[in-house]
Amino acid sequence: MNDPIQFLKDNWAVVIEAPWVFVTMVVIIGGGGVAVGRTWLNRTISNLKSDIATLENRHIAKDERIAEYQSKLNGATPDEARSLISGLERRLAALEPRNLDPEQSRILSTHLVKKPGSIKLIRDMGSSESSKIYAQFGTLLRKLGWDLMEGGVMGLGNPPPTGIAVQSHAGEMLTEDAKTLIAALRAADIEYDIQKTPEMGMPGQPLTSLLFATRSN
Structure with a gap:
């Protein structure tokens, strides 16, 4: 219908x-x-x-x-929570030995093998965090043909905040070996500091050092 x-x-x-x-x-x-x-x-x-x-x-x-x-976060806002978590992660990292992962080792090798130089590795003897990465760098640099000296210090007066410092002992100029190290560290995404000191007058001592200590940042 x-x-x-x-x-x-x-x-x-x-x-x-x-x-x-x-x-x-x-x-x-x-x-x-x-x-x-x-x-x-x-x-x-x-x-x-x-x-x-x-x-x-x-x-x-x-x-x-x-x-x-x-x-659970004591009333913290998301930003405060992220800050708390980041702080806890840094504290945990400081308790664990620092080390190179396989990819970082590969990238470092690619850059450092091109121009072997002369370097002194230095470790803060009071830093348990840096013992492993210090040994890894020593093994890697020897394998790549670098002329290597090693040493330790106690009680650093100017520790690098990142825990790694490329030291150039040539005044305000960077040594060629320091430039090579800096390029390799940057490529491997490893944080570092640069410390420039007056030229060393000690015969046989490398003009470039790589210092390892406990991170503070």
Whole structure:
């Protein structure tokens, strides 16, 4: 019954013969439509209320989870939390021996083998952190043909913040060996400091040193 008017025209004779039957059918059909519509509306409202309740519960759970995390971090903000975690990682790293990973060793070898020089390795004897990386550099430089001297000191007056210092004993100029070391360290993504000192007047002593100590940054 797509067109009600056409339906009435086609069946007008029947309607005239039984008008009350027709009216009753209209009421029943109309009432049924209202009932169906009301049922659909009630179901829709119920579903919406359920969705709202679910979202509210999720929001409450999210707030509770955030509060739990903040409580565990003593109420620290995300920036403060990152700072605390970074500080803990630095403290942990300071307790563990520093070392070269395989990729760093490979990169250092690629650069240092090109121009072997003369160098003195120095370690702060009070630094347990630097013992392993000091030994690794010694092994690596010997293997690559560098002329190597080794020594130790106690009580550094000017320790490098990064724990590694390229020392150039030629005044304000950098020695060629220092430049080679700096390029290799930079390529291997190893932090370092540069320390320049007056030219050493001791015969046989290299004009470039590599100092290892405990990191302070």
